[in-house]
Amino acid sequence: MNRHVVIVGGGLAGLSAAFFLRRARPELRLTVLEKAPLAGGKIGSSTHGGYTVDWAANGFLPVPETLDLARALGLAGELQEASPVAAKRFLYREGGLRALPSSPPELLTTPLLLPSQKLRAALEPLLARRADGEESVYAFVARRFGRGVAEAFAGPFVLGITAGDAGALSLDALFPRLRALEREHGSVLLGLLRAQRRAKSAAGTPERLTSFRGGGMSRLTERLRQQLGDCVRTGAEVTALRRTATGYEVAWGGERLAADALILAAPAFVAAELLQSVCAEASSLLRSIPYADVTVFGLGYHRVDVPNPLDGFGFLVPRGEGVRVLGVLYSSSIFPDQAPAGRVLLRVIAGGSLDPDFGGLSEAAQLEAVRRDLRVTLGVVAEPEWVERVPWPKGIPQYTLGHQERVRRARAALGRFPGLLLAGNAYDGVGVNDTVRSARDAAQALAETL
Ligand SMILES: Cc1cc2nc3c(=O)[nH]c(=O)nc-3n(C[C@H](O)[C@H](O)[C@H](O)COP(=O)(O)OP(=O)(O)OC[C@H]3O[C@@H](n4cnc5c(N)ncnc54)[C@H](O)[C@@H]3O)c2cc1C
Known part of the structure; x- marks a missing residue:
């Protein structure tokens, strides 16, 4: 009998995990259980009279994992890059729209900073103190570039990405690349400049936000639904999970399903509820992700x-x-x-x-x-x-301070339960690319061990 993998949550994470697993191990039996009437989670769009509005993400930076997924789904011909006009971004300040610096050198010419703040930012390689341990995004930017830069840019930037508070969210969990630049180059500014030079000489132009023609981001989840067919069951809100002698059993609306392995790809607070009777430690750690x-x-x-x-x-x-x-x-x-x-x-x-x-x-x-x-x-x-x-x-x-440690401990606790994995944007990155990566990693782990 073929082994059965059940995936709880049919958002981008759950659908991509199913797709990657099927590609790696076509003989496995797969079931995706999705609460909503339509699978896809936040990745969807509405169209009306020639308008297309994305419900959440409006695109992704073209990293290999997501491009690979799009191409494997036959969407290569529909990929579209943002118009070059969109390279310019603005901040609403003091009653008007002001252009945001689009590169580190523009920090020195932007009208959004006072001359003293620009000077402090320019001296980042020399003046910034080293810090040990985790910091909020605001604290990191203030330490490296001065409070002026943190006030002007860190708050709105973090709000724009996570709808959260730069003073409460963890730099290390949200933007690990900035921490790596500091570690590797001794300076974020120098690290960014070098990375920018490398990217320019390799690709000619910087990477642009990417989506799909004729339907926006919904094309991705639409195509995943088509390819996965009837292994995706909608209207299935999983309310219970238990361990059995041979694996796991999930239950929803009077139905039950046995699984040899399980990927929890619903939001962390849902995974927390389901894990309560299986692994109280992981459950309480996941519940604390706001x-x-x-x-x-x-x-x-x-x-x-x-x-x-x-x-x-x-x-x-x-x-x-x-x-x-x-x-x-x-x-x-x-x-x-x-x-x-x-x-x-x-x-x-x-x-x-x-x-x-x-x-x-x-x-x-x-x-x-x-x-x-x-x-x-x-x-x-x-x-x-x-x-x-x-x-x-x-x-x-919201990746608040301590997030990475909470996720590490939750995964360690779940390590005692073979074939029980987490995927989705609650853990290792909040965006589309992180979600696809988390799905790929969970699928790979099961493909290698089942
Ligand atoms: C407003 C907004 C703007 C965004 N903009 C961007 C952007 O520009 N760029 C970017 O990269 N990212 C962006 N994101 C983030 C991106 O949309 C997410 O990273 C991604 O969609 C997360 O996918 P997921 O599958 O992890 O979660 P979800 O899409 O939340 O999927 C989880 C699924 O689990 C289902 N579920 C819940 N409970 C149960 C249950 N008990 N049983 C069964 N199923 C259940 C849900 O119905 C849902 O379908 C944005 C997000 C939002 C909200």
């Missing part, structure tokens, strides 16, 4: 109704500027096929760990807050011709 609520809005406008050139990727908003949303993406400037001719699509992200009350507002109040902020920042007074709202309660895991 999540932030976020809401995504797609707003479609007639081009003439937006009195801004939208010549960039979009803008981030530091706290304390009188604007509530976290950031606005110029989606149809990034990927022009995401709005019909003569129209533009803006994607607004609101909520996050510093604004936990946003999700509790009525839909009308949320939209009113978003439209007010678009009026203030971009001068948009017209009604949008189309609005899509995608709430993500507990949407983004």
